[in-house]
Amino acid sequence: xxxxEIHKLLALxxxxxxxxxxxxxxxxxFRKSEVAEALLPFKQLFNYYxxxxxxxxxxxxxxxxxxxxxxxxxxxxxxxxxLMIGSYFFIVNNGSPNENQRYTDEQKIALLSKVLVDFKKQxxxxxxxxxxxxxxxxxxxxxxxxxxxxFD
Amino acid sequence: MEQRAFMSKMAxxxxxxxxxxxxxxxxxxxxxxxxxxxxxxxxxxxxxxDKLQNIESFAMRVLKNHCLDVLKSKRxxxxxxxxxxxxxxxxxxxxxxxxxxxxxxxxxxxDRLPEEQRMxxxxxxxxxxxxxxxxxxxxxxxxxxxxxxxxxxxxxxxALLKELKR
Numbered sequence: 093x094x095x096x097e098i099h100k101l102l103a104l105x106x107x108x109x110x111x112x113x114x115x116x117x118x119x120x121x122f123r124k125s126e127v128a129e130a131l132l133p134f135k136q137l138f139n140y141y142x143x144x145x146x147x148x149x150x151x152x153x154x155x156x157x158x159x160x161x162x163x164x165x166x167x168x169x170x171x172x173x174x175l176m177i178g179s180y181f182f183i184v185n186n187g188s189p190n191e192n193q194r195y196t197d198e199q200k201i202a203l204l205s206k207v208l209v210d211f212k213k214q215x216x217x218x219x220x221x222x223x224x225x226x227x228x229x230x231x232x233x234x235x236x237x238x239x240x241x242x243f244d
Numbered sequence: 245m246e247q248r249a250f251m252s253k254m255a256x257x258x259x260x261x262x263x264x265x266x267x268x269x270x271x272x273x274x275x276x277x278x279x280x281x282x283x284x285x286x287x288x289x290x291x292x293x294d295k296l297q298n299i300e301s302f303a304m305r306v307l308k309n310h311c312l313d314v315l316k317s318k319r320x321x322x323x324x325x326x327x328x329x330x331x332x333x334x335x336x337x338x339x340x341x342x343x344x345x346x347x348x349x350x351x352x353x354x355d356r357l358p359e360e361q362r363m364x365x366x367x368x369x370x371x372x373x374x375x376x377x378x379x380x381x382x383x384x385x386x387x388x389x390x391x392x393x394x395x396x397x398x399x400x401x402x403a404l405l406k407e408l409k410r
Contacts, residue, residue, distance in 0.1 A: 106401065108394030112372055133404045140350035141370050149262035151276050152255075153283035155247040235280070 093121055102134060154234055167226060171218035179211055247287070254286060257300045260371050261307050267366045268311040270355055278314065282307045301380040308363065308381060315359065353403050361396035368393055 101118055104110045110118070122131075122138040195203065231237045261282060265275035286293065286303060296302050354362060367378045375386045382389065 106394060106397050108390040108392075108397065112374065115369070115372070133401065133408060136346050136350060136408075137400070137404065140347055143347055144263065144351075144370050147263055147266070148259045149276065149279060151280070153251070153258065153280050155251060155287045156284060157247070 093117065098131075102131075156230060156234060167222040168219045171222045172215050175214040175218045176211070179207070179214060183207060250287060250290060251283075254283065254299070254303070257303060258283075260300075261303065263370065264304060264363070264366055265307060265311055267355070267362050268308070268359060269314060274314070278307060278311055281310060285310075298377070298380065301377050304367075304381045305383065312359065349407060350404075353407050354400065356403065357396065357399060360392065361399055364389070364393050364396050365400060369397075 098118070098121055101110060101114055105115065105118060118134075119138045119142065122135040123142065125135075127135050228239065231239065258279060261279050262275055265278040266272060269275050269278060282303060285306060293299050293302070354365060357365070363382070364378065367373050367381060373381070375389055378389050378393075379386045384392070
């Protein structure tokens with residue numbers, strides 16, 4: 093390749109207008125040829141690019157094991173069962189002084205919806221904690237990182 | 245095993261991903277972590293990946309965004325870029341002593357360029373991506389990519405001349 097053509101290609105290169113094919117011509121040229129001082133920076137640059145391209149990742153990435161997905165499901169069920177039992181006792185204990193009282197249908201509906209709303213809140217909280225637990229588990233097992241749980 | 249099949253499909257670009265992360269984050273350790281995170285993210289999205297035209301561009305884009313986020317949060321925590329570069333250099337100091345000094349000079353000069361220019365040089369001149377792939381990775385038009393690349397190459401030439409005169 094003659095030197096005038098190299099200069100032309102370099103001008104195109106700096107303008108961002110070379111194709112990959114033309115860039116390969118340049119890098120071949122600088123790999124093989126001794127160049128005048130004016131072109132030395134380009135030679136160093138293209139030779140560096142050749143070297144950098146050989147750099148590889150030493151650690152192969154690890155993909156999480158599937159078991160974890162089962163854990164997540166299982167743990168949120170367990171958490172919600174605990175909360176269900178908890179809220180049952182809570183309701184029973186709170187209800188005991190009024191044992192003799194008879195509620196009207198409207199009152200029953202109001203009470204039940206309150207219980208459901210409370211349950212939903214507890215359930216969400218439990219689920220969130222369970223998920224955080226799973227994330228912690230994954231961090232420890234896969235990445236060797238431990239970060240304490242955050243309680244709101 | 246499902247994971248193994250997934251990895252053998254995705255491993256083709258792991259070195260490119262590592263080199264891009266290394267170029268942006270400077271520290272080798274952090275680059276390795278970034279690639280690890282990338283593969284976990286890809287695994288979690290594996291159902292969506294089949295719908296993509298080009299998984300590699302998508303992956304490089306996810307990685308690039310992740311690295312820029314890491315850099316942003318570092319800046320927010322007042323870790324200066326100077327310090328970042330120092331970490332990068334002391335970490336592999338011994339390696340650098342052995343290695344070819346030209347390579348070190350080049351690496352240093354490139355790492356001093358702004359992130360965006362470093363990234364575009366990495367994608368084009370080192371990884372040799374076509375302009376349409378770079379446009380997808382950076383979320384820009386091909387025209388904009390050419391303009392940015394030209395600017396980056398010129399800036400690098402100036403920086404290099406200055407460095408060689410010293």
